[in-house]
Amino acid sequence: MRTTPWFEVREDTVVRPDGEPDVYHHVVSPGSITVVAMDNDNRVAVTQQWIYTHGDRQWRLPAGAIDASDADPRAAAERELAEETGVRAFRWEPIAQVNGADSFTNHVDHVFLATDLTLGTPSREAAEADLDVHWVPLSKAVELVAEGAIRHAGSVCGLLAVSIRKETTHRW
Incomplete structure (x- = not known):
């Protein structure tokens, strides 16, 4: 994870809808x-x-x-x-409320x-x-x-x- 004053970049271990493990990279923002x-x-x-x-x-x-x-x-x-x-x-x-880049950030x-x-x-x-x-x-x-x-x-x-x-x- 990388944190800045404005957002965090995360790398989460996830299970995809097909049941396979994966890594999901995304930005968390206030x-x-x-x-x-x-x-x-x-x-x-x-x-x-x-x-x-x-x-x-x-x-x-x-x-x-x-x-x-x-x-x-x-x-x-x-x-x-x-x-x-x-x-x-x-x-x-x-x-x-606008979600500008759903797959990239919250x-x-x-x-x-x-x-x-x-x-x-x-x-x-x-x-x-x-x-x-x-x-x-x-x-x-x-x-x-x-x-x-x-x-x-x-x-x-x-x-x-x-x-x-x-x-x-x-x-x-």
């Missing part, structure tokens, strides 16, 4: 959060920043890891939204809708110094998904879920 922060004009906060593992600047929603100090995924979502954008939300609704991305927003000042980490926040209409964010400009799984799921709910329930 999970992450993604936030669809939507204002009263149906605009959502979309960030753009350099993502090292993909080697380019990417569009995505505010997102981040669930830290050991977070009481639960919602607490992590509140913290990450405030850190990255300076936004605080009065209303929070869990809208999805990682779950908890996706939230945040509304009744108050703007403030971000308190970004050094690694987020290049993070830009853009407020775009929900329809434009969904277009970015359709064009392949937003590829982050939690962001894609969250934007599509909110868009579908908005169209079918007219709640917002």
Whole structure:
């Protein structure tokens, strides 16, 4: 087993469905959060920043890891939204859970809708110094998904879920 501050790489001895012994390698993660922060004009906060593992600047929603100090995924979502954008939300609704790579990791991305927003000042980490926040209409964010400009799984799921709910329930 190898442990990092963010995940563990495990090698488990298992018995396959056919009854034969095997070794299963996988990553164990505390999970992450993604936030669809939507204002009263149906605009959502979309960030753009350099993502090292993909080697380019990417569009995505505010997102981040669930830290050991977070009481639960919602607490992590509140913290990450405030850190990255300076936004605080009065209303929070869990809208999805994404398993991005089931055979590779137990990682779950908890996706939230945040509304009744108050703007403030971000308190970004050094690694987020290049993070830009853009407020775009929900329809434009969904277009970015359709064009392949937003590829982050939690962001894609969250934007599509909110868009579908908005169209079918007219709640917002």
